[in-house]
Structure formats: structure tokens, C-alpha cells
Amino acid sequence: MITITTADAIIHTLESPEAIADIPSPNTRAALQAAYDAGHWELYEPPQAEPEPLPPDWPAFRLALLQSASFRLWSEALPATWREDLKLAAIAANAEALQSIYTHCTTLHSPGHTAATEWQQVADHHRIPITF
Incomplete structure (x- = not known):
């Protein structure tokens, strides 16, 4: 397959240069032939599919935080029940619950900007959708 760009910047994709002869419109056929003869064509490369994003790596995330x-x-400065809830949300790979519990826990005990930045890097590295 090839693409031909006509003088009016319209790109046409054809099976081959010989397919120009099969174009029913004489004006389009002439424009395509003129563009082809002038070298305004290239091999057609279909668009590449975007690779699927990698899934979150919850086990590695939990280990890195530990x-x-x-x-x-x-x-360890949190009440035991909230610490347990935080742990269970991470074990269940429930980002929404983890975010909610973490946000509440920061009202009980602030982690500080430096720590939160470190944890955000860990979350980002493991593709965990949470904001520290």
C-alpha cells in the first residue's frame, strides 16, 4: 500500500500505483498521477497500536512501603484499627478505599511532605492510583 499526497494536501491511500487507473473521477485520477509522478508518495505504514498500560503491581507496592x-x-503512630484498615485496603488492592483511609489517617497524624513525596514515588513506580 502507498499514500499519495496531492497538491491540495489531501492524502490518499491506495493498494499500489496501478490503482490510480481505477479511480473513477478523471480529475482525482489526474491529481493523483501528477502527485505520484512528482514523488509525493510513500509506503503506507498503518498506525501502531498503543501498548496496553501495565497493571498496578500491588504486591511490590506493599513490600516497598513495608x-x-x-x-x-x-x-506505627496511627491507632491500630486505622493501621489495620490501611493494610487491608492495600491487601485488597482497593485504591479507592486506600486513598480514603490514607486521607483520614493524615488528619490523625501528618506524615510530612518529605515522607509523602517518597511514598508517592513508590506508588507511581508501581502504577498505584493513589495520591500521598
Whole structure:
């Protein structure tokens, strides 16, 4: 397949240069032939499909947070029930619940900007849709 760009910047896709002869309109056929003869054509390359985004990696995310000294220090300052809820939301891979519980927990004990920035990098790296 080829694409031919006519003088009026219209791009036509044809099976081959020989297919120009099959165009019913004499004006279009002449415009395509003139553009082809002038070298205004190229091989047609179909658009490439976008690769599917990788899914969130919840196990690696949970492990990374457990290995974070700042997260452990912050979470240990929370009431046990809220810490448990936070953990269960992460285990269930429920981003909406995790976000809601985390937001509430920050009202109980602020993690600080530096820690939240570190955790956001972990979430982004593992494609977890949460904002710290």
C-alpha cells in the first residue's frame, strides 16, 4: 500500500500505483498521477497500536512501603484499627478505599511532605492510583 499526497494536501491511500487507473473521477485520477509522478508518495505504514498500560503491581507496592522506614514510623503512630484498615485496603488492592483511609489517617497524624513525596514515588513506580 502507498499514500499519495496531492497538491491540495489531501492524502490518499491506495493498494499500489496501478490503482490510480481505477479511480473513477478523471480529475482525482489526474491529481493523483501528477502527485505520484512528482514523488509525493510513500509506503503506507498503518498506525501502531498503543501498548496496553501495565497493571498496578500491588504486591511490590506493599513490600516497598513495608521497607520504607518513614512509612513504618508514620503508620506505627496511627491507632491500630486505622493501621489495620490501611493494610487491608492495600491487601485488597482497593485504591479507592486506600486513598480514603490514607486521607483520614493524615488528619490523625501528618506524615510530612518529605515522607509523602517518597511514598508517592513508590506508588507511581508501581502504577498505584493513589495520591500521598
